[in-house]
Amino acid sequence: MLKKSLKQRQNPLSSSKHQLNVLANGIFKNGELPSFKTNLEKNNLFPLKPNPIEILQINLGYMCNQVCAHCHVDAGPDRKEIMTKKTMQHCLDAVKKSNIHTLDLTGGAPEMNPNFRWFVEEAHKIGVQDFIVRSNLTIIMANKKYHDLPEFFKNHNIHVISSMPHWTKGKTDKQRGDGVFNLSIEALKKLNKIGYGLKNSNLKLDLVYNPSGAFLPTNQNSLELDFKKALYDDFGIEFHNLFAITNLPISRFLDYLLASENYEDYMYALVEAFNPKAVENVMCKNTISVGWDGHLYDCDFNQMLNLKLKGPAAHIKDFDEVLLKERSIQISQHCYGCTAGAGSSCQGSVV
Amino acid sequence: MSKTYYDPADLKKFGKITEWNEELGTKFFDYYGKVFEDGALSAREKSLIALAVAHVVKCPYCIDAYTKDGLERGITKEEMMEAVHAGAAIESGATLVHVVQMMKKYDKLSM
Numbered sequence: 001m002l003k004k005s006l007k008q009r010q011n012p013l014s015s016s017k018h019q020l021n022v023l024a025n026g027i028f029k030n031g032e033l034p035s036f037k038t039n040l041e042k043n044n045l046f047p048l049k050p051n052p053i054e055i056l057q058i059n060l061g062y063m064c065n066q067v068c069a070h071c072h073v074d075a076g077p078d079r080k081e082i083m084t085k086k087t088m089q090h091c092l093d094a095v096k097k098s099n100i101h102t103l104d105l106t107g108g109a110p111e112m113n114p115n116f117r118w119f120v121e122e123a124h125k126i127g128v129q130d131f132i133v134r135s136n137l138t139i140i141m142a143n144k145k146y147h148d149l150p151e152f153f154k155n156h157n158i159h160v161i162s163s164m165p166h167w168t169k170g171k172t173d174k175q176r177g178d179g180v181f182n183l184s185i186e187a188l189k190k191l192n193k194i195g196y197g198l199k200n201s202n203l204k205l206d207l208v209y210n211p212s213g214a215f216l217p218t219n220q221n222s223l224e225l226d227f228k229k230a231l232y233d234d235f236g237i238e239f240h241n242l243f244a245i246t247n248l249p250i251s252r253f254l255d256y257l258l259a260s261e262n263y264e265d266y267m268y269a270l271v272e273a274f275n276p277k278a279v280e281n282v283m284c285k286n287t288i289s290v291g292w293d294g295h296l297y298d299c300d301f302n303q304m305l306n307l308k309l310k311g312p313a314a315h316i317k318d319f320d321e322v323l324l325k326e327r328s329i330q331i332s333q334h335c336y337g338c339t340a341g342a343g344s345s346c347q348g349s350v351v
Numbered sequence: 352m353s354k355t356y357y358d359p360a361d362l363k364k365f366g367k368i369t370e371w372n373e374e375l376g377t378k379f380f381d382y383y384g385k386v387f388e389d390g391a392l393s394a395r396e397k398s399l400i401a402l403a404v405a406h407v408v409k410c411p412y413c414i415d416a417y418t419k420d421g422l423e424r425g426i427t428k429e430e431m432m433e434a435v436h437a438g439a440a441i442e443s444g445a446t447l448v449h450v451v452q453m454m455k456k457y458d459k460l461s462m
Contacts, residue, residue, distance in 0.1 A: 168427060211423065218423040222395065226425055268363060 001178055002067040005076040006252060013255045014074060016306035022254065023333040027264055033271045036335045043276040047328035048284070050298075053321050055287040057104040057300060057346065058091055059083070060113040062292065065142045068163075068176045070210055070253045072304055075108040087294040087316060088119045092126065094319035101129040104287075104346065106300065109139045111146060124156040132159045134208075134346075137187040138180055150190050159204040160196060161243070161346075162188075165212045167230035175212040188237045197239040206241045208348075214262035216269055216340055217244035220349045243348030246270075248301050248337035270336035278343030281350035284329045290316050298329045300346070305334065362412045395424050402431055403438030 006014035013019055027033045040046035062079035064071075095103065103123055110116055110133060123131065133153065140149045153160055164184060165175045172181035188205075191197060197205030207227065211217050224242035231237040247253045249266060257263040284298040288309075294316040297303040311327040313320040343350035369376030387397050398420050405413030421431050 166425060171427075209425075213422060215419050215422045218420075218425070219394075222393075223425055226395075272363075 002069055002076075002252075005067065005074045005078050006255060007074055008076070008078040011255065013251065013258075016304065019250055019254060020305055020307075020332060022258070023249065027267060028333055033267060036331050036333050036339075039271075039274055039336075040279070040331070043279070045276065045279050048279070048282075048331060050325060050327065050329060051285045053098065053100060053286060053288050053324060055102040055104055055283070056091065056095060056100045056290065057106060057287055058088075058290045059292050059300065059303060060088075060105055060107050060110040060116060060119070062108045063112045064108040064136065065112070065139055066109070066136055066177050066180065068252070069256060070175055070212070070247050072248055072251045072253060072301060073108060074251045074304070079108065081292045082113055083115075083292040083294075085115045085118070087290075087292075088115055088122075090294060090316040090319070091290055092119075092122055094316055095123065095126055095128065098319070098321045100321075102132065103128045103130070104132040104134070106134040106346075109136050111135065111139050111149060117152065120152070120156050120158065130159055131157065132161055134161050134163075136176075137162045137164075137184040140187040140190060141183045150187075150194050150196065153191075154194050154196070154203060157203075159206070160191060161206045161208060163210065164207045164227070165210050167227055167234070171212050175210070185235050185237065188231075188239070189235070192236075192238055197237075199238065205239045206243060207239050208243045208245055208346075210245050210247055214257060214260065214266045216246055216273065217344070220244040220342065241348070243346070244342075244344070245346070245348060246337045246340055246344035248334045250301060250334050251304055267333070267336070270340045273340035274336060275339055275341060275343060275351060278339040278341070278351050281343060281345070282335075282338045283345035283347070283350075284338075287346075288324065296324075298327075299338075301334055301337075302330055305332065307332065357411050359411075359415065362415060365412070395426065398424055399426065399430060399434040403434040406435045407438040407442050 028035050034042075037046060040048060059073075061082035062073055062075045063077065063082060064075035064079070065077060067076040094100070107113070113119070120133070135149070139146050141147075162184070163176070164172065166172050169181040172184070173179065188197070191205055194203070195201045196203040209217060209223055209227070217223065220242060223244055227242050228239070231239070249257055249263070249270075254263070257266050284302075287299060289297040289300045289303050291297060291303050296309040296314050296316060297307065298309055307330040308314060309324075309327060310330060311323065312318070313323040338344050366380070369380070387394055387401070398417060401413065402417040402421060405417050418431065
């Protein structure tokens, strides 16, 4: 089980530059596989242009109580990058002056940011349509000070989205760490108890499924049925939707792919499954990702690769949705992860 | 580099068999695709059947393909192992049922 981030272990893959090199060379350099750009060009989709911004996804920091084997953020207890209150205020200002209707808080464990509750309260006052917190569930059980999070979420009409790689303990703990499954089940029961995830309830509770290995997710609907049946039969747990998300070949998952000699086969699978229809709905089209330091990115994955958004207004303090609409989206081979098969986004399949 | 009859990379080239006979190759892949769709049996159930048969016919490509397919579908290793045992039981049953023939022949030839 992992205890430390790639950064703490001084693994070369903690460098975004090194990751981009891996993705640009090898099978993509020698022409064995077409680059993402080539595939977009072939389908008249290059350069990739955004639609109006609807979602602001804010990374409140890389600190997390878990060290998941597949984490694209390389998050963990040893990561100290945390968004300041000042940058949070810039985010609030951006939401106020734009047509953004969805706020999506992520991390790390966003709840570990010392100003998390202040930020949620302030953002709640603005009144966005959909206010998401990506909670890893175990944080609710991690410490007494987090035990009341379910009530806090409820009071602010938060839409909770949580990760659950499988409905069995073995597979979940292998990906997310020993004991994570049991704690996640306890947290889900707490959320259910106050109304989250129940049929006809307005308190939205969705789960995210990431494959626990070098394979792609299958049909989201059939996975959802399997998850719902197993979690209800075994634990009496209910939830609303399951989002199937493809693991992108970056950070810890890239490290795993390379170390297990699955990298080339995985990239083949992604490229073979390239679906131009999925490109039309990838999340970078209507989402802006805000880094912990306020820099803007086309998506959370580009943030981790330090592929900063190109053009003016590239920091949240200068947010300007009209200028941002003019940009071209930054791409590399990792983008194949969002365009494979039914596509993948933070809201699951896109086709 | 050692040469073997089976190369895992060949599985990716399976589609190329249409190049030498497009009509039959295309018909086969259409049929193959249709077979594994949801029907009276779910695609999930069919994946487990395919995995069991893959072992019985000892096709390394099919074993790779349907182990991966099972993982993608969230099929557990316990389910996969039971499916393969079902295949193995039929295969060993097919061997052992011939024992009746051996016994009859033995008895017929013996005083």
